[in-house]
Amino acid sequence: MLKVLKFGGTSVGNLERIQNVANIIKKIKDEGHDVIAVVSAMSGETNKLIEYAESFSKTPKLEEIDMLLSSGERVTSALLSIALNEQGYKATSMSGREAGIVTDNSHTKARIESIDSSKMKKAISEGNIIIVAGFQGVAMNTNRVSTLGRGGSDLTAVAIAGAIEADVCEIYTDVDGIYTTDPRIEPKAKKLEKISYDEMLELASLGAKVLQNRSVEMAKKLNVNLVSRSSFTPEVEGTLITKEENIMEKPVVSGIALDKNQVRVGMYGVTDKPGIAASIFTSLADADINVDMIVQTVGVDGATDLDFTIPTTDLEICKNVMKNFEKDARKIDYNESICKVSIVGVGMKSHTGVASKAFSSLAKENINIRIISTSEIKVSMIIDEKYAELAVRSLHEAYSLDK
Amino acid sequence: MLKVLKFGGTSVGNLERIQNVANIIKKIKDEGHDVIAVVSAMSGETNKLIEYAESFSKTPKLEEIDMLLSSGERVTSALLSIALNEQGYKATSMSGREAGIVTDNSHTKARIESIDSSKMKKAISEGNIIIVAGFQGVAMNTNRVSTLGRGGSDLTAVAIAGAIEADVCEIYTDVDGIYTTDPRIEPKAKKLEKISYDEMLELASLGAKVLQNRSVEMAKKLNVNLVSRSSFTPEVEGTLITKEENIMEKPVVSGIALDKNQVRVGMYGVTDKPGIAASIFTSLADADINVDMIVQTVGVDGATDLDFTIPTTDLEICKNVMKNFEKDARKIDYNESICKVSIVGVGMKSHTGVASKAFSSLAKENINIRIISTSEIKVSMIIDEKYAELAVRSLHEAYSLDK
Numbered sequence: 001m002l003k004v005l006k007f008g009g010t011s012v013g014n015l016e017r018i019q020n021v022a023n024i025i026k027k028i029k030d031e032g033h034d035v036i037a038v039v040s041a042m043s044g045e046t047n048k049l050i051e052y053a054e055s056f057s058k059t060p061k062l063e064e065i066d067m068l069l070s071s072g073e074r075v076t077s078a079l080l081s082i083a084l085n086e087q088g089y090k091a092t093s094m095s096g097r098e099a100g101i102v103t104d105n106s107h108t109k110a111r112i113e114s115i116d117s118s119k120m121k122k123a124i125s126e127g128n129i130i131i132v133a134g135f136q137g138v139a140m141n142t143n144r145v146s147t148l149g150r151g152g153s154d155l156t157a158v159a160i161a162g163a164i165e166a167d168v169c170e171i172y173t174d175v176d177g178i179y180t181t182d183p184r185i186e187p188k189a190k191k192l193e194k195i196s197y198d199e200m201l202e203l204a205s206l207g208a209k210v211l212q213n214r215s216v217e218m219a220k221k222l223n224v225n226l227v228s229r230s231s232f233t234p235e236v237e238g239t240l241i242t243k244e245e246n247i248m249e250k251p252v253v254s255g256i257a258l259d260k261n262q263v264r265v266g267m268y269g270v271t272d273k274p275g276i277a278a279s280i281f282t283s284l285a286d287a288d289i290n291v292d293m294i295v296q297t298v299g300v301d302g303a304t305d306l307d308f309t310i311p312t313t314d315l316e317i318c319k320n321v322m323k324n325f326e327k328d329a330r331k332i333d334y335n336e337s338i339c340k341v342s343i344v345g346v347g348m349k350s351h352t353g354v355a356s357k358a359f360s361s362l363a364k365e366n367i368n369i370r371i372i373s374t375s376e377i378k379v380s381m382i383i384d385e386k387y388a389e390l391a392v393r394s395l396h397e398a399y400s401l402d403k
Numbered sequence: 404m405l406k407v408l409k410f411g412g413t414s415v416g417n418l419e420r421i422q423n424v425a426n427i428i429k430k431i432k433d434e435g436h437d438v439i440a441v442v443s444a445m446s447g448e449t450n451k452l453i454e455y456a457e458s459f460s461k462t463p464k465l466e467e468i469d470m471l472l473s474s475g476e477r478v479t480s481a482l483l484s485i486a487l488n489e490q491g492y493k494a495t496s497m498s499g500r501e502a503g504i505v506t507d508n509s510h511t512k513a514r515i516e517s518i519d520s521s522k523m524k525k526a527i528s529e530g531n532i533i534i535v536a537g538f539q540g541v542a543m544n545t546n547r548v549s550t551l552g553r554g555g556s557d558l559t560a561v562a563i564a565g566a567i568e569a570d571v572c573e574i575y576t577d578v579d580g581i582y583t584t585d586p587r588i589e590p591k592a593k594k595l596e597k598i599s600y601d602e603m604l605e606l607a608s609l610g611a612k613v614l615q616n617r618s619v620e621m622a623k624k625l626n627v628n629l630v631s632r633s634s635f636t637p638e639v640e641g642t643l644i645t646k647e648e649n650i651m652e653k654p655v656v657s658g659i660a661l662d663k664n665q666v667r668v669g670m671y672g673v674t675d676k677p678g679i680a681a682s683i684f685t686s687l688a689d690a691d692i693n694v695d696m697i698v699q700t701v702g703v704d705g706a707t708d709l710d711f712t713i714p715t716t717d718l719e720i721c722k723n724v725m726k727n728f729e730k731d732a733r734k735i736d737y738n739e740s741i742c743k744v745s746i747v748g749v750g751m752k753s754h755t756g757v758a759s760k761a762f763s764s765l766a767k768e769n770i771n772i773r774i775i776s777t778s779e780i781k782v783s784m785i786i787d788e789k790y791a792e793l794a795v796r797s798l799h800e801a802y803s804l805d806k
Contacts, residue, residue, distance in 0.1 A: 067498070095470070
């Protein structure tokens with residue numbers, strides 16, 4: 001098999017850990033696989049360099065930031081190659097440029113446009129393990145080094161796996177896979193063996209520290225089999241994120257996600273004026289505010305109430321936008337003491353009664369549901385934040401996820 | 404004027420010093436000059452990376468060392484560009500690759516083969532200050548990053564100055580120029596305004612911490628006007644190193660150099676066998692030992708004594724080589740308590756009595772001269788090490804270098 005492996009900053013955080021990663025790679029190579037490993041900068045390095053830059057300028061030129069930040073991954077790739085060579089393995093480092101990665105011209109948040117994998121293919125055919133400096137490429141117009149922004153090394157790995165048609169792309173972090181829910185909340189949470197791309201995207205909060213949505217979306221698009229596993233316990237099989245067709249037994253519910261970073265905005269007694277809702281949500285979108293759930297209720301007296309949720313980080317901007325609409329409502333309030341609990345599963349498509357089981361499960365605990373929204377594979381509920389953990393645990397049990 | 408400036412690791416050793424370098428560059432730009440600045444890695448960075456590499460392997464692949472080490476200069480070049488941009492100056496960093504520097508394939512000690520300066524010329528014509536990551540290029544065969552070895556950033560600066568036909572190449576260090584002798588030995592030492600390439604090469608020990616011979620040789624070959632000056636006192640004019648024709652008043656003696664890192668090897672009563680000396684020096688050359696001065700004396704009894712000097716660092720290897728010749732001499736001994744004092748000056752060519760003044764000056768102090776060697780512009784003398792400073796001071800006075 002041809003395997004693309006990705007090791008994040010924590011996995012290569014010091015010299016001992018880089019040696020540990022070399023050992024993982026050796027074992028996989030010894031099993032007869034070809035290996036391309038994508039590495040991040042040693043943890044802390046990138047932040048240190050950003051601090052350096054910010055000491056000179058609050059608005060540095062983005063091309064220079066890319067020149068600066070791309071150095072960290074180069075260091076790790078060379079060190080890991082040296083460690084492998086010392087053990088008698090043929091290994092070669094490659095910068096993003098050498099690996100043939102071409103991006104658009106959006107420095108510091110570039111998107112990969114194409115990968116010329118010929119150099120990598122040649123190196124692999126000569127028996128080399130390739131260590132690619134992640135997070136970087138070359139901007140197509142200027143030919144200068146570019147970086148891919150947050151989660152960039154994951155993207156590098158997934159894109160290479162797609163371009164070179166690797167059998168699997170394994171993302172190594174300090175977590176050994178995706179769980180049915182956050183094990184810190186529900187110790188009975190179980191590691192999932194397989195999960196579909198779409199489920200993973202909906203369970204983002206469970207994988208937030210493990211897989212960024214941007215990488216999962218790219219894996220879905222390029223049909224790359226993604227594995228989330230740990231560099232600290234490499235003997236433990238991780239979770240395979242793959243296309244739905246590859247999952248034979250489709251569980252009705254795969255996992256329970258919790259998101260506490262939500263604010264509920266309530267507009268009461270909204271003026272009965274055509275297009276008022278459209279006007280509000282256009283203004284919020286223009287301000288780059290990501291509105292999540294929306295509920296509109298019309299009371300018996302004809303007065304309309306509008307409820308919606310936004311990320312906590314957007315609260316101040318949202319308040320500013322909403323000032324323009326104060327005249328259109330009797331009252332506007334903001335409730336930060338809420339959270340969103342979601343149940344996710346591809347099996348929902350073909351099963352009925354999934355949502356109602358959630359509602360009754362919460363009702364049994366006297367938890368009021370403020371807003372509900374559903375998609376093909378997800379049911380999300382806004383509840384009071386104080387019930388967050390209780391709700392997760394009762395839903396986890398209701399769908400027998402600990403079995 | 405088009406000026407190429409070079410700032411070494413100490414000059415960019417921390418963020419404050421990088422800001423200081425930005426200020427120097429701004430001032431030169433404000434005076435109406437075009438500027439290309441070549442920078443080293445922040446002091447300590449390269450050693451740290453070498454330590455990292457050595458923790459994995461005592462014999463790392465040289466290509467990987469180059470990938471590793473070249474990152475430090477990239478960081479400095481980006482930071483300096485950011486600092487200049489913040490002050491409203493157009494500046495752009497360039498890696499060795501971007502600056503068009505192509506080297507041979509001797510990784511970690513590559514030689515510059517060619518420089519395609521078109522990209523630099525374009526950036527300059529657009530009003531940019533260019534900050535080049537020194538010490539690196541791209542190996543011509545593999546297209547991988549290469550580094551130039553010790554003094555590599557100086558070489559980068561000189562080679563760029565040559566390729567782009569700059570008016571001057573200013574090498575900034577923590578020393579403000581070349582002195583008539585080491586001021587720590589003779590406080591009356593005076594800074595030289597101008598000196599020829601050849602004198603500078605002979606005075607290597609005076610410039611050792613300032614200019615490496617490799618850079619001076621390249622400057623001579625490319626006819627680059629080199630200036631040695633300090634980034635800590637940029638208002639002080641440095642020393643111009645240029646071709647002899649540019650120096651109107653040629654001093655008979657320009658400076659006094661002292662080299663304590665010499666060992667005198669004495670072979671007494673050498674067998675009168677044809678080719679024995681040739682055989683010894685061939686063996687030493689094969690062992691990469693740099694033999695400096697050689698004296699052969701034939702006594703009245705026909706027995707030959709052979710004296711030569713080598714760098715102290717080569718002593719152990721030399722002893723090993725000399726074991727093969729023990730049978731050819733009555734006795735071989737090694738004297739580390741000697742030093743070499745040299746007087747250097749292009750004016751010697753057209754003046755007589757220069758050497759005899761040196762001899763009588765030392766004689767006056769009862770300093771015995773063990774070995775003498777002369778070249779067109781230099782007289783070197785081996786004396787007992789305990790007289791080193793005294794000899795320097797009396798020669799300095801004898802040639803009125805403090806005037």
